[in-house]
Amino acid sequence: MTARIDILQGDLTRQAVDAIVNAANRKMLGGGGVDGAIHRAAGPRLLEACRQVPEVEPGVRCPTGEARITPGFDLPARHVIHTVGPVYGGRPRDAELLAAAFRASLALAVDHALRSIAFPAISCGVYGYPLDEAAAVSAEVVHERDWELDEVRFVLFSRDVFAAWKHAHH
Numbered sequence: 001m002t003a004r005i006d007i008l009q010g011d012l013t014r015q016a017v018d019a020i021v022n023a024a025n026r027k028m029l030g031g032g033g034v035d036g037a038i039h040r041a042a043g044p045r046l047l048e049a050c051r052q053v054p055e056v057e058p059g060v061r062c063p064t065g066e067a068r069i070t071p072g073f074d075l076p077a078r079h080v081i082h083t084v085g086p087v088y089g090g091r092p093r094d095a096e097l098l099a100a101a102f103r104a105s106l107a108l109a110v111d112h113a114l115r116s117i118a119f120p121a122i123s124c125g126v127y128g129y130p131l132d133e134a135a136a137v138s139a140e141v142v143h144e145r146d147w148e149l150d151e152v153r154f155v156l157f158s159r160d161v162f163a164a165w166k167h168a169h170h
């Protein structure tokens with residue numbers, strides 16, 4: 001089953017899919033950017049659910065490149081898959097960690113028998129990842145295997161990010 005890939009400009013918090021992916025930080029207790037938007041739209045129960053996620057080391061619930069799942073609460077999406085992308089530093093490891101974040105999110109969705117997932121441009125805001133490089137990483141990962149999903153959406157908030165994703169996923 002080859003997943004359909006949709007690239008669209010819009011608001012991730014409005015997507016009625018099985019899971020939206022949050023570009024979180026390792027503490028997983030909210031933040032700005034899309035993390036803040038998701039918590040605002042999901043309501044306070046999301047923060048409570050995040051607090052329940054065990055720390056794997058002091059102050060770290062989700063290491064960079066890994067993913068955790070919670071319910072979506074007040075969001076139209078049933079679940080939120082929280083992942084942590086790398087802070088861009090121009091190192092080869094950055095692309096490996098960004099790929100790992102996309103991959104862990106897809107794998108977690110498949111593990112939970114979800115059929116549709118929507119991503120933001122992970123690491124492309126506060127974490128400073130160059131748009132074209134991040135978009136290329138996302139395309140490589142989504143095509144690296146036959147993910148048992150019906151639909152993978154990339155939901156980009158701004159025109160420049162949308163253009164980068166359209167170009168990378170042609």
Ligand code: APR
Pocket residue numbers: 010011012013023024025030031032033034035036037085120121122123124125126127128129155156157158161
């Ligand atoms: N829908 C879709 N995309 C959005 C939305 C939204 N509602 N709001 C912001 N974005 C976009 C940003 O424009 C950017 O292109 O999500 C992309 C990711 O940017 P950030 O949210 O800043 O995420 P990231 O760069 O991964 O930095 C993560 O920021 O918010 C904090 O707690 C978070 O510490 C973590 C860090």
